[in-house]
Amino acid sequence: MTLAKNHLPVKLLDAQKRKSPGLEFAGATHSTEFPEHVTPLILAAQCRNYEAVGLLVARGHAIDRPHPPHCACDDCKSLAHDDPLNASSARLSVYRAISSPAYLVHMESDPILAAFRLSAELNANATAYRHFSAAYLALKAEVSAFPVDLISCCRTSEEVEIILKQTSGSRGRRHFVLPRLLMAVDYKQKEFVAHPNTQQVRLFS
Known part of the structure; x- marks a missing residue:
């Protein structure tokens, strides 16, 4: 459901836009x-507010994905000169947002594929950022549960087949x-593979 134009959050965003086009972002x-890196979309995604995420995405909001660990680009080199703990905390915060089901369903054309890839990405971050390893692994578990939840919602073998026959990626x-x-x-999504819906379709395919 889309928030009505007279809804208070919409009015606030419109007011910011009139004041300065980039202010709402x-x-x-x-x-x-809240820390400075927390944008409206990051906060909405972390809160798993589907309606708010949908509204913000429709208005052109997006979240810049963190670069790979040990990236040597100019932006990452600049961040390296900042407070390391602050930079690492901000990175984890962004991953909490993009790992949200509310964000995945609104931003990804193939949420299951995105979740598989994000799971591997979170695992790499858990290895690279040992001080936040437990947090990244917890996020990985949540992200891996998302495709399982989706396939659990399938009511017929045909619906499961539609998912399992996707060829993208x-x-x-x-x-x-x-x-x-x-x-x-390949992505070691054991619960997805072992799910009864998956196995039933596999046996009869």
């Missing part, structure tokens, strides 16, 4: 409650009957 400034395995299942194996 900015992070929290001069806030005692299949790395040249399009000729397999269930390419998405092979991808789940």
Whole structure:
């Protein structure tokens, strides 16, 4: 459901836009409650507010994905000169937002594929940022549960087949009957592979 134009959050965003076109996209400034990197979309995604995320995405909001660990680009080199703890905390905060189901369903055309890839990405971050390893692994578990929840919602074998026969990101395995299942194996998505809905379709394919 889309928020009505006279809804208070919409009015506030419109007021910011009139004041300065980029203001509604900015992070929290001069806030005692939120760090500066927390934008409206990051906060909405972390709160798993589907309606708010949908509204913000429709208005053109997006979240800049963190660069890979140990990236040597100019931006990352600049961040390296900042407070390391602050930079690492902000990075984890962004991952908490992009790992949200509310964000995945609104921003990704293929949320299951995105969740598989994000799971691997979070695992790499857990290795690279040992002081936040437990937090990244917890996020990984949540992200891995998302595709399982989706396939649990399937009511018929046909619906499960539609998911498992998706070929996007299949790395040249399009000729397999269930390419998405092979991808789940590649990404070590054990619960997705072992789910009864998945296994039933696999046995009869």
